[in-house]
Amino acid sequence: MMSKEGFTHLRDYIYEKTGIYFTENKTYLLESRLSNRLNELNLSTYEDYYLYLKFGGEQSKKELNNLFEVVTTNETSFFRNPPQLDAFKVIVQKNYLNGTPTVNPIKIWSAACSTGEEPYTLAIILLELMETTKKNIPFIIYATDISQKVLETAKRGVFGPYSIRNMDGNILKRYFSEDNGSFKLSENVKRYVRFEFMNLMDTEAYKKYRGMDFIFCRNVLIYFDEKAKKKVIDLMYESLKPGGFLTIGHAESLHNISRAFKPLMFPGSIAYQRGK
Ligand SMILES: C[S@@+](CC[C@H](N)C(=O)[O-])C[C@H]1O[C@@H](n2cnc3c(N)ncnc32)[C@H](O)[C@@H]1O
Numbered sequence: 001m002m003s004k005e006g007f008t009h010l011r012d013y014i015y016e017k018t019g020i021y022f023t024e025n026k027t028y029l030l031e032s033r034l035s036n037r038l039n040e041l042n043l044s045t046y047e048d049y050y051l052y053l054k055f056g057g058e059q060s061k062k063e064l065n066n067l068f069e070v071v072t073t074n075e076t077s078f079f080r081n082p083p084q085l086d087a088f089k090v091i092v093q094k095n096y097l098n099g100t101p102t103v104n105p106i107k108i109w110s111a112a113c114s115t116g117e118e119p120y121t122l123a124i125i126l127l128e129l130m131e132t133t134k135k136n137i138p139f140i141i142y143a144t145d146i147s148q149k150v151l152e153t154a155k156r157g158v159f160g161p162y163s164i165r166n167m168d169g170n171i172l173k174r175y176f177s178e179d180n181g182s183f184k185l186s187e188n189v190k191r192y193v194r195f196e197f198m199n200l201m202d203t204e205a206y207k208k209y210r211g212m213d214f215i216f217c218r219n220v221l222i223y224f225d226e227k228a229k230k231k232v233i234d235l236m237y238e239s240l241k242p243g244g245f246l247t248i249g250h251a252e253s254l255h256n257i258s259r260a261f262k263p264l265m266f267p268g269s270i271a272y273q274r275g276k
Pocket of ligand 1: 017018019020072073074075076077080111112113114115118144145146147150198199200201217218219220
């Protein structure tokens with residue numbers, strides 16, 4: 001059983017490191033997610049685990065990655081929430097294809113990319129757009145996450161049926177090869193995406209992600225409290241170039257979080273634009 005003290009210490013520690021906030025009614029969830037860590041480290045109480053993380057020196061730095069893995073939720077899939085992706089396509093067409101030809105690559109950041117389905121989807125959309133418009137669209141996608149494990153899977157680029165369940169059959173055929181029930185993504189898509197570790201709570205780390213045309217930060221802020229959400233959104237504002245676009249999760253809102261962005265309405269979705 002997790003003591004009240006153990007819960008409070010671990011909850012505050014996890015929050016400080018990741019922005020993820022476990023409310024008291026999630027005690028059981030946290031307990032079950034961490035129990036394997038205790039077993040593996042031969043620790044008998046959750047308080048011991050907290051002390052190990054806090055004062056364990058080099059060892060605890062390594063343990064931090066295991067902690068990130070167990071406290072995060074990595075649910076994702078290709079072509080998740082189509083209305084947001086349609087809006088992305090419309091913005092690219094209007095702002096980058098119909099205007100003066102793009103010289104610099106469009107810089108896109110998929111922050112909290114999990115196993116890669118989101119950034120790869122964006123790459124496929126742009127490749128399809130190039131095909132239909134017969135125009136070249138130079139672009140680069142940065143894809144980051146706090147979990148090393150999901151980043152490894154993302155880089156491999158091999159997916160199960162669950163990940164591709166919403167994908168159009170023709171797209172699947174064009175960009176994947178099937179092997180024994182697994183779907184291997186083509187190198188021609190993979191080469192556009194650069195995967196890197198990045199913790200959204202690490203203010204310094206944002207310096208690497210500047211001048212973005214688009215940021216996708218979907219389905220991660222729901223796990224943060226208001227203070228952490230505000231911090232991330234303020235930093236992302238700075239990471240966008242003037243006139244750049246932010247997309248957050250379909251069920252998420254910037255209400256009470258930021259007034260800095262201009263909301264743009266699309267059928268079934270909203271994109272947030274930084275002032276020009
Ligand atoms: C539910 S997935 C969302 C994946 C994708 N954006 C989507 O909408 O399908 C949330 C991801 O956020 C990551 N995450 C959680 N806290 C984070 C943090 N502080 N910094 C970076 N990534 C974080 C998790 O590891 C997880 O892969």
